Amino acid sequence: MLKVQSITKSYGKKLILNQISFSVQPGEIIGLVGENGAGKSTLLNILATLASPTNGNIVLYEKSYREKRKEVRKQIGYVPQDIAIWEEFSVEENMVFFEKLSWKRRSKQELQQLCLDMELDKWKEPVKTLSGGMKRKLNMAISLIHEPDLLLLDEPTVGIDLKSRKEIGNHLKNLAIKENKMIMYTSHDMDEISTLCDSIICIGEDPFYKNLLKEANKQIVTF
Ligand SMILES: Nc1ncnc2c1ncn2[C@@H]1O[C@H](COP(=O)(O)OP(=O)(O)OP(=O)(O)O)[C@@H](O)[C@H]1O
Numbered sequence: 001m002l003k004v005q006s007i008t009k010s011y012g013k014k015l016i017l018n019q020i021s022f023s024v025q026p027g028e029i030i031g032l033v034g035e036n037g038a039g040k041s042t043l044l045n046i047l048a049t050l051a052s053p054t055n056g057n058i059v060l061y062e063k064s065y066r067e068k069r070k071e072v073r074k075q076i077g078y079v080p081q082d083i084a085i086w087e088e089f090s091v092e093e094n095m096v097f098f099e100k101l102s103w104k105r106r107s108k109q110e111l112q113q114l115c116l117d118m119e120l121d122k123w124k125e126p127v128k129t130l131s132g133g134m135k136r137k138l139n140m141a142i143s144l145i146h147e148p149d150l151l152l153l154d155e156p157t158v159g160i161d162l163k164s165r166k167e168i169g170n171h172l173k174n175l176a177i178k179e180n181k182m183i184m185y186t187s188h189d190m191d192e193i194s195t196l197c198d199s200i201i202c203i204g205e206d207p208f209y210k211n212l213l214k215e216a217n218k219q220i221v222t223f
Pocket residue numbers: 011016034035036037038039040041042043
C-alpha cells in the first residue's frame with residue numbers, strides 16, 4: 001500500500017503542492033488530473049523518488065521514502081512524459097540493455113513476453129521504425145522489467161491512436177487486477193480516466209476540472 005502524508009512542494013517561494021494526502025491500495029488505478037502547470041508531474045516525480053517533497057512523508061509497504069529511499073526505488077516503475085529508449089537499437093536490444101541496468105534478472109523469453117503483453121510484437125525491429133504508440137509501449141515494458149509494485153505513468157497515452165490507447169488501457173487494467181499493482185497515471189483525457197480509474201485525484205484550483213469531475217461518478221479527491 002502507498003500512503004502519501006501531507007506533502008507540500010515549493011520551488012523557491014512558489015508553492016506547487018499543498019498538503020496532499022491520499023492512499024493507494026494494491027490493484028487500484030488512480031488518475032491524476034489538473035490544468036497545465038498544476039503540479040501533476042511534480043507529484044509523480046516525488047512519488048518516483050526523483051524529487052523530494054518540501055514537507056511531508058510517503059510510505060510504500062511500510063517503508064518510508066525518507067529512510068529507505070534505495071529500497072523503495074526497487075519497487076517503483078516510472079514512465080516519464082518523454083520517451084527514453086535507444087532509437088538505433090531493436091526492441092530486443094533495448095529490453096536486454098535495460099534488463100542489465102535493472103536489479104532483477106529476467107530471461108530473454110520473459111522480456112519478450114513483457115512486450116507481447118503490451119501487444120508489441122516487433123521484437124527484432126529497430127526502434128526508429130516504430131510508431132509513437134509502439135515506442136510508448138516499449139517504454140512501459142521497460143518500466144516493468146524489475147516487477148515494480150507501484151507503476152507511475154506521466155501521460156502514457158498522449159498523441160497515440162485509439163487502438164494503442166485501448167491496448168495500453170487494457171494492459172494497465174490487467175496489471176492492476178491480475179498482478180495487484182498500484183498504478184497512478186496522468187492524462188488530460190477525462191473519458192479515458194473515467195473508464196480506467198478507480199479513483200481520481202484533482203490538483204489545482206481550476207473550477208473547470210472540479211465541475212468536470214462531478215460527472216465522473218468515481219471517488220474523487222481534490223487539492
Ligand atoms: N525544477 C523546477 N524548478 C522550478 N519550477 C518548477 C520546476 N519543475 C516544475 N516547476 C513548476 O512547477 C509547476 C508545476 O509543474 P508540473 O510540470 O508539475 O505541472 P503539470 O501539472 O505536470 O503540467 P502539465 O499538465 O503541463 O504537464 C509549474 O509552474 C512549473 O513551472
